[in-house]
Structure formats: structure tokens, C-alpha cells
Amino acid sequence: MAKHGCVAVYPGSFDPLTNGHVSLVKRALNIYDSVIVSVARNSQKKPLFTVQERVEMAAEVFADEPAVMVESFEGLLVDYVKRRKTNVILRGLRAVSDFEYEFQMALMNRKLERTVETVFLMTDFRWLYISSTIIKEAARLGGDVTELVPALVVERLQEKYGVVPLPKTS
Ligand code: PNS
Numbered sequence: 001m002a003k004h005g006c007v008a009v010y011p012g013s014f015d016p017l018t019n020g021h022v023s024l025v026k027r028a029l030n031i032y033d034s035v036i037v038s039v040a041r042n043s044q045k046k047p048l049f050t051v052q053e054r055v056e057m058a059a060e061v062f063a064d065e066p067a068v069m070v071e072s073f074e075g076l077l078v079d080y081v082k083r084r085k086t087n088v089i090l091r092g093l094r095a096v097s098d099f100e101y102e103f104q105m106a107l108m109n110r111k112l113e114r115t116v117e118t119v120f121l122m123t124d125f126r127w128l129y130i131s132s133t134i135i136k137e138a139a140r141l142g143g144d145v146t147e148l149v150p151a152l153v154v155e156r157l158q159e160k161y162g163v164v165p166l167p168k169t170s
Contacts (some may be wrong), residue, residue: 007086008032011077014039015047016153018135020127023141024092025068027121033076034067036084043075043150048136061150078113089118094128139163 008028014037015023021037027037039054051072062068081089089109091102106118106136130148139145139157146154157166 003140006032006088007034007036007084008088008090009036009038009077009084010087010090011038011040011073011080012091013043013045013047014058015043015045015049015132016052016054016135016156017061018132018145018149019131020092020094021058022061022125022126022150023120024090025065027118028090029065029067030129031092032088034069035069035090036068037062037070038077039070039091040077041072041073048073049060049156053156057066057150057153060152076112078109078116082113089096089116091118091120092123093120094123094131113132128156132159148152 008031010021010025010028012021015036025035025037027142036057039051040057041051047054055070055072059070062070076091081087089106091106093099093102102118102120106120109116109118127148135145136157139154140163142159142161142163145157149157
């Protein structure tokens with residue numbers, strides 16, 4: 001498959017990484033030579049996991065994928081993207097609800113730096129309804145999220161919340 005031939009920066013909070021994020025990175029690798037999963041340090045949100053924990057979890061998940069690098073960044077995203085010698089910001093789009101926020105962010109980033117482009121990939125339909133926020137809510141209350149996040153994230157969530165997930169009933 002022909003590739004765009006450059007590096008895509010995939011920024012986010014990743015608090016924590018979900019199967020939706022993992023799927024997006026894997027699909028992006030069909031287009032780009034490499035993807036940098038970039039955990040934002042100065043997010044406005046109050047995170048459950050520290051930046052270091054989030055970077056470690058993502059690095060472990062992508063340990064077998066040499067084309068994926070994981071790191072954190074601080075400050076303006078567009079400045080960081082330029083420091084990484086690329087011009088591509090990768091973001092996932094789920095439903096209509098994401099659009100307004102993503103559109104605003106993409107336009108602001110373009111205003112700040114015209115050479116940087118935001119590229120959106122539609123989330124695979126299997127992960128359309130999940131977000132880090134809803135995963136944390138379910139896990140906090142003992143819900144089973146094993147099919148929605150990587151196995152090591154399930155363990156970390158259990159450690160954080162100190163709850164054992166309920167066995168699945170169908
Ligand atoms: O996963 P999230 O929380 O939706 O990711 C948001 C993120 C980290 C991509 C965004 O908040 C960001 O880019 N922060 C860095 C600071 C910055 O550049 N802000 C201006 C962008 S409009």
C-alpha cells in the first residue's frame with residue numbers, strides 16, 4: 001500500500017488508552033510511515049492516570065510496533081508538531097458530537113500554524129461509543145471493560161479503583 005511517507009503526530013489525553021485509540025493508530029500506519037502517540041502534559045482535564053503512567057501504558061501496548069513511538073509533550077501542539085519535523089496532526093472522529101470540538105481545534109491549530117494540517121480518521125464502528133471518560137465511569141463502578149481497552153489497561157484501572165469487575169452475564 002502506498003504511504004504518505006511521513007510521521008503523523010497523534011495527540012491526546014489518553015487517560016487511559018482505549019481500543020479505539022489502538023485501532024486508529026494501526027489504521028494510520030497504513031498511510032504514514034510512523035505515528036507518534038503524544039500524551040498532552042498540560043491538559044485542562046483532571047486526569048486519573050499521571051502522564052508517566054499514560055505514556056508507560058501506551059508504550060507497552062505498542063511495544064511490538066517499531067513504527068509507533070510514545071512520548072509526552074508540553075505547550076502548544078503545533079509547536080511540538082514542528083519540533084517533530086512533521087506537519088500532520090492525526091485525530092479520530094466518532095459521531096457528530098466530536099465534530100464541533102475537533103473542527104474548532106483544527107481551525108485554531110491552523111490559525112496558529114498554517115503549515116500544520118489536521119487529518120481525521122473515522123473511528124472503526126466497533127469503538128464508536130467508547131471514550132476514555134465512559135470507560136473510567138464503567139470501570140470505577142465495577143463494570144467489565146475487558147473488550148474495550150487493552151488487557152494491561154484493565155489491570156491498571158482495577159488497581160486505581162480497587163474494584164474487581166463483575167463477571168459478565170449475557
Ligand atoms: O484527548 P483530548 O483530551 O481530546 O486531546 C486534546 C489535546 C491534548 C489534543 C488538546 O488539548 C491539545 O492540543 N493540547 C495542547 C495545547 C494546545 O496546543 N492547545 C491549542 C489547541 S486548539
